Amino acid sequence: MIWFTVVLLLLGVVNASPFLHKHHSCENNQTTIRREWGQLSVAQRINYTDAVKCLARKPPRLPTKDYPGVRSRFDDFVATHINQTLKVHYSGLFLPWHRRFLHLWETALRDECGYTGYLPYWNWPLWADDLKKSPLFDCSSSSLSGDGEYNPGEQALAGGNVTIPRGSGGGCVPKGCGPFADFEVHLGPFSRNIVSLTELPEPKFDYNPRCLNRSLNHFVATHYTNTTLIDNLMAATNITQFQTAMDHWPARPDGVFGLHGGGHFSLGAAMQDLFASPQDPAFMLHHGMIDRLWTNWQAQDEKNRRYAVNGTTTILNPPWGQKVTLDTVMEFGVLDRPRRIREVMSPTAGGFCYTYT
Numbered sequence: 020m021i022w023f024t025v026v027l028l029l030l031g032v033v034n035a036s037p038f039l040h041k042h043h044s045c046e047n048n049q050t051t052i053r054r055e056w057g058q059l060s061v062a063q064r065i066n067y068t069d070a071v072k073c074l075a076r077k078p079p080r081l082p083t084k085d086y087p088g089v090r091s092r093f094d095d096f097v098a099t100h101i102n103q104t105l106k107v108h109y110s111g112l113f114l115p116w117h118r119r120f121l122h123l124w125e126t127a128l129r130d131e132c133g134y135t136g137y138l139p140y141w142n143w144p145l146w147a148d149d150l151k152k153s154p155l156f157d158c159s160s161s162s163l164s165g166d167g168e169y170n171p172g173e174q175a176l177a178g179g180n181v182t183i184p185r186g187s188g189g190g191c192v193p194k195g196c197g198p199f200a201d202f203e204v205h206l207g208p209f210s211r212n213i214v215s216l217t218e219l220p221e222p223k224f225d226y227n228p229r230c231l232n233r234s235l236n237h238f239v240a241t242h243y244t245n246t247t248l249i250d251n252l253m254a255a256t257n258i259t260q261f262q263t264a265m266d267h268w269p270a271r272p273d274g275v276f277g278l279h280g281g282g283h284f285s286l287g288a289a290m291q292d293l294f295a296s297p298q299d300p301a302f303m304l305h306h307g308m309i310d311r312l313w314t315n316w317q318a319q320d321e322k323n324r325r326y327a328v329n330g331t332t333t334i335l336n337p338p339w340g341q342k343v344t345l346d347t348v349m350e351f352g353v354l355d356r357p358r359r360i361r362e363v364m365s366p367t368a369g370g371f372c373y374t375y376t
């Protein structure tokens with residue numbers, strides 16, 4: 020009888036304790052808010068780009084002996100992405116792996132480089148009509164720099180049955196164009212053709228210093244990152260449909276990008292590099308938008324979507340690929356310990372505590 024009473028008391032304590040309840044929902048932290056770039060003040064935007072440039076000046080954790088192209092903390096993120104590319108794109112790992120990757124990036128900016136805000140995102144359709152005039156790419160001191168210099172050699176892109184017109188730049192981001200005008204990238208470039216689904220292609224981790232290349236592409240931005248496509252994505256009734264609308268392979272037979280590819284191909288060569296694209300400082304904001312849409316979609320149907328996964332652990336989900344489950348382990352190299360997919364399925368659990376505007 021005494022034990023029975025003790026158990027009842029304990030249950031009562033647990034149920035009545037706001038501390039414990041909060042602990043389970045967001046691990047006792049206050050929910051942080053990730054905002055659109057245009058919603059940040061000028062000072063907050065500069066605080067962000069200053070922190071990014073700070074990471075690019077800090078020494079790497081990866082050994083330069085094995086990773087000659089890794090020259091900074093910033094490059095640790097690029098190389099980790101390169102290492103995982105053949106597992107975490109066009110696969111069942113795409114959404115969960117990049118969610119954790121963004122969190123690690125946000126944490127590094129805050130803990131190592133004095134950033135006081137949270138990960139900003141790039142709401143594509145807000146600016147698609149004129150990327151060059153957007154607060155993201157207008158070359159102002161509070162932007163992520165802007166278009167590259169006009170390069171007459173840039174070609175149109177052939178994708179399936181459509182030809183995608185070339186962008187308006189194609190060269191280096193010029194002097195005077197925002198905080199990344201003199202930014203040097205070190206890794207890649209990788210070919211767009213995937214020759215092996217399992218073996219990392221050349222140039223692997225070679226050191227190849229060069230400028231940040233951009234080519235803003237109005238055609239891609241308006242055709243492949245518009246509200247119609249987002250509405251279609253959000254109307255998906257299961258994770259497979261959602262993945263297809265978000266992330267199908269760039270050159271589908273009808274020539275349509277997924278929204279993920281749309282954002283990448285709106286910005287030019289650096290962002291079109293499947294392996295080394297985190298070298299463009301816009302990468303994390305683009306993926307912030309992807310994570311935001313997944314977050315919102317998951318929240319619309321907790322029961323069926325919160326833990327919904329589909330696909331394999333290999334790029335393009337080949338028939339022999341290993342099916343993902345919530346227990347599938349994802350790797351983050353020097354950035355983090357391995358994580359199970361289950362740990363990252365909610366933005367308010369597993370060490371996450373964020374929401375999007």
Ligand SMILES: [Cu+2]
Nearest residue numbers: 100107108117
């Ligand atoms: Cu990626």
